[in-house]
Amino acid sequence: MIDVRMLCLAALMGHEASGYDIKKELEKGGSTGLVDASFGSIYPALARLAEDGLITARTEGGRGRTGKTIYAITAEGRAHFLKTLSGPIPEEKYRSPFLFAMLFADELPRERVRVMIDQQIAQWEEKIAAVEASRAAGPGGAGASFVFGFGEATLRAGLEFLKRHRRAVEMGARDAAPPAPTQYRAGDRPDAMTEPAAAAALRTP
């Protein structure tokens, strides 16, 4: 299981850090978007890890308000981390609000769909650039190189597919103005023929 505690241990596998450091490394680190966690979960996680002896805490600076608490992983922490990593692997999850919206592109105004696609293209191009920067930054082990390469390969494949097929999606979108959904009179249930194809897509086995 990959909870916030595991993410913290992962970050600390390399070097000691404060909670703030960990947050930034997670959100700006290699393969951005692969991992993340909020402060609201990182700090409690670090406290529990310290309790369990998987990490040690050291305060640096006045500790009134300024000054930080720096954590370092212990030998038990390393062992626990690698042991958990070797355990059962839960299923991956890909949550894409963009793709979700595209499922209903046929019901959305064409202009809006166009903008969404443009934004998505820009976002993916940014991510590809970030991954390439990470790859160029350091040699990294075989595992890290693989993850970077994987990210780049899939991002490129998705980007290319989007560029090649965006026209079809845009053509399928609503010609007219803002959200003008298929309307049914009260008591009128849509049957198989009138059902929007997008909703059917959610259901097909």
Add this chain to the structure above:
Amino acid sequence: MIDVRMLCLAALMGHEASGYDIKKELEKGGSTGLVDASFGSIYPALARLAEDGLITARTEGGRGRTGKTIYAITAEGRAHFLKTLSGPIPEEKYRSPFLFAMLFADELPRERVRVMIDQQIAQWEEKIAAVEASRAAGPGGAGASFVFGFGEATLRAGLEFLKRHRRAVEMGARDAAPPAPTQYRAGDRPDAMTEPAAAAALRTP
């Protein structure tokens, strides 16, 4: 924002359904893994949607314990759904425990890495088959076709990349037995030279 309420509305865009139906459609529907929600969030979401007049509730069967409550989307519900879909699109999230583990492949026993990769290949091949089945099942609108095509394209790209580069990852893995992490004597902090490359990967800008 795509919360559970939006997922319920999406499912109801096509046809009326019970909470149980919605759950199954989400987890088995097209592009499996794109969306999901638990019962513990679906039922409260449906109750709130009914309160807000975005869906209507109808009980079917005895309603003692047997019998279900069937929900149907209203005109306001449709309008609300499409309007929200047209709103700002949050960033996508890809959480892959497998890739996360691969980041640290260099610290894991080779045999374990091999098994993980085998499982991942099998999982992706299953998903590709599922997407193809969905695609073949019905024509679907332009949007849905695009999403299916996208899923297939990226899955294939990832699968191919994994098959082509798995050997490098396996070679980088620990030759020896179970989790034998790099050990540091107490008080011995790893510096840039001894830092595991995987952890560096999390940090690289």
Add this chain to the structure above:
DNA sequence: GCCCCGCTATATCGAACCGAAATATGGGCG
């Protein structure tokens, strides 16, 4: 010199969501 802004750094808290168990019932199957 002063003020405002942004970065560092941590804490807090309500809301959302998950995941698993509990409950109840009807149907298939050996």
Add this chain to the structure above:
DNA sequence: CGCCCATATTTCGGTTCGATATAGCGGGGC
């Protein structure tokens, strides 16, 4: 007949998010 499975919903503890509060410190602009 008994058992397991599918349907259908509720409940609940635990995790995580996301936003807000607090506070010192360094730098840019005027």
